[in-house]
Amino acid sequence: MATAPLTVPALTPARQAALIAGGAGLAAAVLILWALGDRTVAACFLATGLLVAGGLVAARHLFPAAARGSGDPDxxxxxxxxxxxxxxxxxxxxxxxxxxxxxxxxxxxxxxxxxxxxxxxxxxxxxxxxxxxxxxxxxxxxxxxxxxxxxxxxxxxxxxxxxxxxxxxxxxxxxxxEQARSVETMLAGAAGDRLAEAGIMAALIAPDGRIRAANRVLRARAMGHEEGAIAGRDLAHFLVTDHRGLVRFEREGTAGNPLRVLQVPLAPNGGEDAALLIALLDEEEAVAHPAIGESASAHVRSLVSLMPFGMALVDRDGRFLQMNDAFARAAQVDAKAPPIYPGDLVIREDKAAVADAIRRFAGGATHSADLAVRLKDHPDEPVALSIAGARGLGDAAVLLSLKDNSEESRLKREVAQATKMQAVGQLAGGVAHDFNNILTAIIGHCDLMLMRHSPGDSDYDDIQQIRANSNRAASLTRQLLAFSRQQTLRPQVLQLPDVISEVSNLLKRLLGETIVLDVRHGRNLGAVRADPGQLEQVVVNLAVNARDAMLTKDPRRGGTLSIHTRGVTASDVRRMASDILPVGDYVALEISDTGTGIPPDVLPKIFEPFFTTKEFGKGTGLGLSTVYGIVKQSGGYIFADSRPGQGATFTIYLPVHAAAAPIAAPAPAPARERPAELWGTGTVVLVEDEDMVRAVAERALARQGYTVLTAENGEAALELLERCERPDLLISDVVMPLMDGPTMVRHARRRYPDLPILFMSGYAEEQLRKSIDLDNVAFLPKPFSVQQLAEAARDVLAPK
CATH class of the missing domain: 3.30.450.20 (PAS domain)
Structure with missing residues (x-):
């Protein structure tokens, strides 16, 4: 039969203390008895220990709640x-x-x-x-x-x-x-002195009633001298109230002038820094419930006009009494000739809500509210209108507050526009890449078909037409890459006047007889580093658009196209106070016309791709987007300014090139001699993930005499290199799934360190430069023809 284990009850702290006290008394009694032999003294020690132990036990029973503690809070x-x-x-x-x-x-x-x-x-x-x-x-x-x-x-x-x-x-x-600190600075500076001169005693009060700042007249009245350290002290200690409820300064006593206390909340919703602006005004009549007088009302209006944030006073009938300059700027109205009602500031859909809120607060509502309203001039950007009831301000019954967020809205629009342009640019670059693959296959198959047909065949002209249209489509992809800043540039150190001189003869033919070309250059222009061919394209695109605008306005008289260059110093940029243009030295290129101008609703969209105002079928919408991409890729900035009916001006800022290099006029590239023979020998490994591109490249190289081994991705290419002998040339796409071209080449170079490489890609070489930074590497942009592929392979295999 099992037995239950013996359990000993746990000793509580009180019982432990009692046992210790009793044991100490017993031990002391034994020691005294052993040392002195006096039983009376030993009995006294024993009785003291028992008394202490009993007291602890009694305290435990008499005060159980205190012994147990109060427990966890709720x-x-x-x-x-x-x-x-x-x-x-x-x-x-x-x-x-x-x-x-x-x-x-x-x-x-x-x-x-x-x-x-x-x-x-x-x-x-x-x-x-x-x-x-x-x-x-x-x-x-x-x-x-x-x-x-x-x-x-x-x-x-x-x-x-x-x-x-x-x-x-x-x-x-x-x-x-921030608002509280702004008011605190105002009171401590010249604005506080202006209030003092007007007889207004003002102080900024923290939520706990302590003074954060006060102007000099309040310090003088409250403390007896202007230099008193009043910050951090309780405002209530300086004021007293008599039996009639009149407020006076404590140091002036009952003989002092009664005061009217006005409270202006800086933040209606409260918070740690929901400070109050307190204005103290001397009462002219010492009555129990005095009405504000004309002098005090003028003081209040002076106080409102000095506020650093937008404030306005509205009477009981809902009419404006006063608005300060900050409120007028935020509402975009003339403070000297304001509208009659607050509802006149907002769009029609918000008028009823504003009028109802003002009527409610004028009728006695004591709390405050924030309304999201849309101003008539900017209906797409809601702003916060704060409404609070006002008491003791004369005819004013409602206090309105409106934040001036025009600058914030402008910055938001610019950031949104820049973000959109970047996103569209990335999309355009991806579309151009995929389209270049398709065009490579089309152009390649056309070339292969032309090898089997001679001029005069029934299909020869059709194939040539397909090839010509493919090349035209390839120029569109180059424009997309220019907009997305992904095209390959060949920058040179040059002077802008030289570029304008090279393109002037072409411009005169493009503009026609009715348009006058006015070209003027500034002095001491710095050198810039850019691709001269791309800059010429920028000038031509802007000139053609200007020509169309001027001929649309007056086909018979035409107009004037002005091209001016000038130097812009860093001090000039500082005076411009632009949020976009960094401070530095620039060369500005201004192209202006006398055409129809650009409407304000169209101006923010002109650099977007595929956006055009021309008739259907007469514009691709890529002209200005190409200009934007070339300028940005060259490190410059472009701005458009226009007034409808008065023409448009495009200003391009290119940074001055700092390197001290000799500057020469851009010379045309020497004509490359066409090789008489493109036949080649050797083994070529071709790596391309697009089946159509891989097929046409394989046939093109095989026709030139090469032995071609193909792979659809980087991993398959490495497996192929493991099985075959050393190839003479490796041709690979750059961007591929699973393993990209540069990664595959680095693995292949471990086995064949001197293996020649030819990269091909629908993206621009400049965009891929970091990833293909390898030795003995050539680049062939897509789309390419069969002859271009053969020439590139021959050049890579040619002995150095």
Whole structure:
């Protein structure tokens, strides 16, 4: 029969203390009895130990709650309270665990990550980590300059809890802090002195009631001298209220003038830096509930006009009373002749919402609201209109605030346009690559068919027509590559006037008799580094577009095409204050006409590929996109300016070439002698993933006498090289699946270090230069003809 194990009840801390006290008393009694032999003294020690032990046991029974502790707190209550806060709030304990956070914290960080491990970047995590350590040490710390998903943030960390064992993290938008700092700077500077001269006592008050900044007249009235250190002190300590509710300065007593206190919230939604701008005005009549007088009303209007952010006052009937310059700039209206109603600023669909909100706040609503409205001049860009009720401001009943985000909107449009152009450029480059493969097969098969037909055959002319159209399509792909900045350039150090001189005779024939060509060059022009042929294409494309615009405006009189060059120094660029053009020395090329001009809605789209305003079938839409690609690939910048009916001006800025190299006029490349014989011998390994290209290249090389071994990818080519003898030439595509051409060549070179290589690709050589940076390598761009392939193979195999 099994027996239950013997269990000994665990000793609680109180019982352990009681046993220790009793044992100590017994031990002391035995020692006294042994040392002195006095039983009375020993009994006293024993009784003291028993008394202490009994006291501990009694305390355990009399105060059970204190002995057990209070248990873990209920964080659900704290989370419910934090849910109504406008800030993102979280609480962590000593162990760094997240114990509480509100819904705004979850929305801001897409979950409940534990501070400081938040999605703020390495610098942001380090910054708030330092703030957390400082808060444990000092009780409070703050950090700003944080970015979460593009939103600027600031955080305030405080040590809280009954035992100071928790950290409270409060995150809020940094814009409120920037506004508060702007007002703080204003009060401390000349604007604060202007308020003082107008009799307005102004102070910036933190949410805890402490003064962050005050102008000199308030410091003088509150402290008796202007140099007093008032920052950080509680504003309420300087004010007193009498039995009638009138507010005065405490140091002036009841003999001082009563004051009217005006509060202007800088951030309606609150937050750590949701500071208040307090204006104190002397009352002219000391009544219990005085109405604001004309003098005080003028002070308020002066205060509104000095605000660094957009503010406007609206009366109870919904009419504008005043708007400051910042509000007028944001709304894009004339502050001296503003519209009558706020609804006149927005589009028709938003008028009712604005009028209803103003009516509600004029009727007594005390909170504030933000409306997303669309201005009439910019209906595609919503802006935030803040509305709050106003009290004590005379006829004003509603306070409006509008942020001037025109510059931000402009930058967003430019970034969106640049991103779109980059994406379209990548798409155009990919399309050109695939199309070049198709054209290689078409042109190659045409060449093979022409070898079997002689001039005069019934099919010869048809094949020639197919080949001519294929070459025309190949020129379109080159334009796509030019737009996507992926074409192969041959840059030279040259002077722009030389390029213009080379192309002038061609321009005169293209423009016709009715258009006057005006060419002028500036002095002391620097040299530029660019492809002269591509620059000529830029000038021709812009000139042809200008000719069409001028003939459309007046076919009989034509117009004037002006081509001017001038130098632009770094100081000139600084004065231009352009966000796009970096500071430096440039040579500017201006091409302007007297044509119809470019409509404002068309101007942002002119450099997009396939966009044209010409009639159907009369334009490919690649002319200006090609110009854009050539200029950007040459390291330059191009801008278009136009007024409808007054012509257009294209300005190209090319950086001055810094290298001190001799400059020569671009000379035409020497004509290459056509080889009399392209016949070759030897083994060629051909690697191409496109079946149609591989087939035509194999037939072309075999017709020239080569023994051709083919592979469809890099791995198959390496296996082929393992089985066969050393080839005389390796021809490979660059971009292939599984293993690209350069990687395959590097493996092959380990076995045959001096193996000649001929790369071919539908992408430009410049784009692939980093990946094909190998010795003894030649490049053949697609599309190519049978003769071009044979010539390239012969040149690579020719003895050096």
């Amino acid at each position: 964080w659900s209550v704290a989370r419910s309270l934090a849910a109504d806060l406008p800030e993102a709030v979280a609480v962590t304990d000593r162990a760094g665990r997240l114990v509480c956070a509100n819904d705004r914290y979850e929305a801001l960080f897409e979950g409940f990550p534990t501070p400081p491990a938040l999605p703020l970047g390495e610098a942001g995590v380090a910054r708030i980590g330092s703030a957390g350590r400082a808060a444990w040490r000092d009780g409070r710390a703050a950090a700003d300059g944080l970015i979460s998903r593009g939103t600027p943030l600031a955080v305030v960390v405080e040590r809280v809890g009954a035992e100071d064992d928790l950290l409270l993290w409060r995150f809020r938008a940094a814009e409120q802090a």
